[in-house]
Each structure stands twice: as C-alpha cells, then as structure tokens.
Amino acid sequence: MKTVRLLTLTSLFAASTALAHTMNVLPSHYVQSKTGGFVTVDLFASNMTFQADKGVGVEGFKVVLPDGSIAKPTAAVQGKRKSMADVELTVAGTYRLEMGGQPRYFTSYKVGGEQKRLMGDKQKAAKELPKDATDVVTTQGRNRALAFVTVNGPTDTVLKTTGQGLEFSFDRHPADIVAGEAVTATLTLNGKPVEGIKADLSFDGELYRNDPARQHLVTDKAGKFSFTPANAGRYLLEASAEAPLKSDKADKMREGFTLSFEAALP
C-alpha cells in the first residue's frame, strides 16, 4: 500500500513539474530609441518568474519583423540554465519574439486502471496502443512564449491575431503599458472570445519575496479580463485553454502562451 502511494506521488510530481515549467522569452530591452541595434534574448524554462532554471533549444526561436516577415537571430547558444539569442533591430517598429508554436501530439490511455501516455497522434496511437487500452484521448498541445520589442514608433502588424488557437489582444499596445494604468486583455480560441479561460499574472523577483503575489485572472463572457500593473517592472502573463478538436490527428487541443512584458514608469 505504501509503495503504491509513493509511486503515485512520484508520478504526480513528475507530471506537475513538467506542466509547471514555464517557458520564457525575456529580451534585454523592450524599448529602443534607435535602429541598427540589438537585443539579447534569454530563453529558458522557469518555476519562479524570470528565475532561469533550464536553457531550451534555440532552434524553436524566431523573430517576426515589423513587416510580418520571419527572421532568425544573428547568433544563438543553448546554455545549461538559459539560452541566449541576439536579435538585430534594423528597422523601426514592433518585433515579435517567439519560441515554440509547433504542435505536439500525445495520447493518454488506461490499461487495467493505470494511466499511461504515448507521444503521438491518433494515427500513431492506432498502431501502437495495446489492444486492451481504454479511455483513449489524443491531445494536440501547442505552447508559445512571446515578447514584443519596439524600436521608435510602435506598429501593429505583429500583434494581429490569426484566428488559430489561443490568442490575445490588449486594448493598448504592449509598448504603452504603464504602471498604475489598467490593461484589458481579450482571449480568443480559434478567433472567438471564450469565457472562463484562466490566466496568471506574475512579476519579477519571486525568489526574493515570500508571497509571489500572483494575480489569478479569468475571462468574462466577452473573453476579457483587466489588470493593473502596480509597479514599473517586468511581468509575465500565462494562459492556457482546452477545446475539442475535429481532426484525424487529435480529439482535443490544449493551447498555452506566456507573454513577458514591461510596465514602464509613468
């Protein structure tokens, strides 16, 4: 009995740490006042906000230029605790820095009451699942970590939503987020505002205080929630949502994003 309980705890712990690890795209600067410069971007997984725990593969990182075209960093290296990428800012406007975004498939199932999981979509699962598998659900998971950097005047091209997956829009440009001023976010799933999506807002320096002071936000009927950054500094917004999916690859989708941004001094 003791052994079983221990095993359950261990697997729970493994699952929760895997889920709890937050992906971060953290640029050295969010605002620049000249073209032709660079930002260096930290890419890492973390548990405490902006406390780098693990460097991530840099091949999943891309830069969306102010005109919407996609570029690669001029240099990137994966470190043990964090990875880094240099991004050249040749033109004015708003850039989107993005990591991840590739769908991954996994199929969960039960055999004799025991929960199991295999990496693969419905077609792969059909070949590999044991014959006595029950409760089979295949999930398409997609996570993106984002940040926006603005050189001179802000632009909107890289903020536009696509109608695909979980997306957000703010009632102000990310470069206009200021301490003490309310921001209203709208979260959409496949282009439609959805009620009840949960999001967490946290801020820099969790390692150095007892109370993480995270704000737990939930979208209303119009898919909106509001928050007011109390102080100037770096913030992280995390949200995720699930929805049924009609696809030959998966039964449902699980979408998540993290957005790092700064609230400027008033």
Add this chain to the structure above:
Amino acid sequence: MKKISVALVLMSGLVLPATASDLEIALQLPKISEGQYHRPYVAVWVEDSSEKSVRLIEIWREKPDWIKDLRRFWRKTGRADQPLVDARTGATKGPGQYRLRWDGKDDQGATVANGEYQLVIEAAREHGGRQLVKQKFNWDGTAVALSVAAGNEIGQVQLSRKAP
C-alpha cells in the same frame, strides 16, 4: 489717415510675438557630487488635460541610444516624431539655472485652446537617477505663478506668466 492705419498694423504686427504673455519656465539642474556625474538627458514639454503632448519645448541629449531612458518623454513624444525631436534637440547641460518659455502654441504652430495644461520635465542621468516633474497650470490669459520644490535630479522649477 491711411498712413497711420498702416503704421498701426505694422506696430501690432511687431507686437504680436509679444513675449510678455509667454509662460516663463525657470529650471534648475542641481550640482551632484555623489558618484560619477554625467550630464542628464532632460526633456521639457507641455501636455493637455488628457496628458497628450501638445508641445515639445526642448530636449537636451546626446546619443539616440539613451533617449528611451526618458521613459515618459519617449512614449508620449519622442518615438513618434523623430524630426520634431531633432528640431528641439539641444546639447546636454550641467548644473545651473536655465530659462525656457512656451508661447502657447502646439507643435504645429497653432495657438492652443484655453484650458488646463501641465508642464512636464523629465531628467535621467547615466549611472544616476531619473525624475519626473508634472505641474498643472491654467492657460486662460490669467497670471501664472507656481513653484515646484527641488528633487534629486531636477532642482526648483518656477512657472510664471504675467497678466496682460
């Protein structure tokens, strides 16, 4: 008679850019002896009652890289209008007393409507601090006599306008 009226028109033409009705701004930059001293980047501008910038008076700065450190100035004015920033740029200045004026016009040269405005002064210093001063005033033809106490990066500020 004709000659006189011409003369009057000329005279009033000369009188039009009268500086007596300007808002006079006296601004001190303090002497700072602690730590490294670099001259501050300073921007002085006027915002309307909705906190929208209507007139950039001056910006004292050097390299464009660091203008962003004047956070509010950059957000409200600088980032959107490079030619305006260049046109109002002056060299950085050391400790001392400086006098500026606002003629009641916006960046396009149009006379602003009567109402409440605020003078905004922002200073940021490399290896030093940042300070923002906001002082509201009524711009309706009446006299202005206001004083803002000295802070760490911006010394005493005085706003004055003579009644006509």
